[in-house]
Amino acid sequence: MTVSPHVPAPKAPAPRFLLDAEQRAFAESLHAMLAAAGTPAVIRDWSRGERTAGRALWSRIAAAGVFALAVPQAYEGLGPRPVELAVAFVELGRYAVPGPLVETVAAAAALRAPGPAGRFLPGLASGESMATLAREGGYALDGDAAAARLVLAADGLRLAPGHGPVRASLDPARRLTRLLPGGELLDPDPPAEGALLWARLATAAQALGVGLALLDRTVGYVRQRVQFGVPVGSFQAVKHRLADAKIALEFARPLVLGAAVTMTPADVAAAKVSACEAAYATARTALQLHGAIGYTAEYDLSLWLTKARALRTAWGAPDDCRAEVLRARA
């Protein structure tokens, strides 16, 4: 059975399964802003613990409304708007923006008790402050940079009194630390599941953006790198690896956007596993096809390569996400 696409539908319905014009325009405006921001230099500063440029970029991202998408309107936000958030995080990933982006979104989703919400959310939405969030016993991203360090503890959402030593990630832009126990109890019954769902969705979208950037940069590179008298991009072994990367990313994309629409744990987990696997496979391809220059820290590709690996396990390793997909239909 088939259709002929050439037979016009009686009346074309609205294209519901695509981003609308406003959502596409939002992505494009972020894209343009980030492209002009020179993120590689910002990332390198951030990795050394120099945060002036990173904070300035953070303010601009907030001004574009990104964090406000996770903050309810009652607290000076625009949210909750997970689809727009996913769109934004694809762009943040595309430019490898450093900082606790995902964690700030997850913190916003965790802060629902009126008092603490009123205290923290307006600042998160406006970009005035950064938050980080960890599960009890887990590591927090950029705990040394964040103003609000939240812990999803057994007895509720706590404001950590401080952080332990900072450890380097294999992605130099990610700095990890444990948060100290105790501290103020902000909410004995926080929406922890929901917060983790937002973290996972944002990570998936970010990973998709990282993968798309890796593919773009690699395509650009193999078109101009000449060996044996021709661009290496004319070799079929090279082309086919890039075609496979393109396929994996293009089929992860609808899962990410679809998950943002439904926000079910299984859909978000499916999006996370496929976006992260696609991004990671693309990173492997990107490194291989760049040859030794790809393995060189001062060459900017490295900023995306290491992030693809780190995001794969952040907020749910592939195995956990697959288990979630199966659990939903048990």
Add this chain to the structure above:
Amino acid sequence: MDLTHSPADEAFRAEAREWLHAHVPPEPLPSLETAEGFAAHRAWEAELASGGWSAVNWPRRYGGRECGLMRWLLFEEEYYAAGAPGRVGQNGVSLLAPTLFEHGTEQQRARVLPAMACGETIWAQAWSEPEAGSDLASLRARAVRVPGGWRLSGQKTWSSRAAFADRAFGLFRSDAEAPKPHQGLTYVMFDLRAEGVTVRPIGRLDGKPAFAELFLDEVFVADEDVIGEPGQGWRIAMATAADERGLTLRSPGRFLAAAERLHALWRAQGGPQGARAQVADALIGARAYQLATFATASRFLGGERVGAEASLNKVFWSEYDIALHETALDLLGEEGEFAEEEWSQRYVFALAGPIYAGTNEIQRDIIAEHLLGLPRGRR
């Protein structure tokens, strides 16, 4: 963005489900790759047509419901979820019909489509030749101008279902002097029982005999069986080949149903840990393909055409299909070896996916060159 279907579309889905529930044969039909199965499948096409479900998106005057692309996708989901038989009329419906809608004459459509919709005429695709597979434009079978039509000679091969089909459509070289291999090809329809046609069945991997090679010796076709302008066959065929790979050949419904069956099989075995990742990936892949297809359909309805992106689909579903069936056979263990086991039959069918409809190597070239903009290499 929204992932829900309109109430009217959901009502259509419910109507399809109800009809299928009442009409799908309770026992699977014998394989359509055998004479007996072919006849049973032909009868099923007639049954479908009697309910108006054999070509739901076609105009009513040819036997369709004029229901549009989205509803076709919903119908297909219901079709496969109901465990309905494979479609013996597929080549005609997914390749020839779209070509006729775009390039045929009204007279050709009126003559060909109603008989196709009800299974009265089953069509075979006669494109490949022994020495022209991936390099299809190098084909040599020829069409020679004669009064009132053309005479076809040469050999075609790997023609699915041609052993039992009624008619075929294919490309023939009508101008041997044309400067490029893609030029001077003419797209024609011919009768597999016409004088001068010899059909020789060739067993597929599993030995089933519906596959065939065709020998043509001065076979006459009238002008009315030429599709589009003589000499323009390549352009006409390629436009529909993209549609075949892109939207119409493998609907997500098929993979959603297969993933559900795989999940059920895994659960029935107590959910063995070793296969957990593969089963989850089958479910995830079917959902990805479904959402990607809805997005493509939305673009289509918005007036865009599917071009080289079709190749993304083709590689995705063909490799997905094999992975899913390999997992099922692994789960079945020695039971999976039995030829009559449905999973093993579907596995053998899936194995051909990366080869037909343009091999996956050729599709990857298209993706690399047309979507990624990489330079053309030696070919």
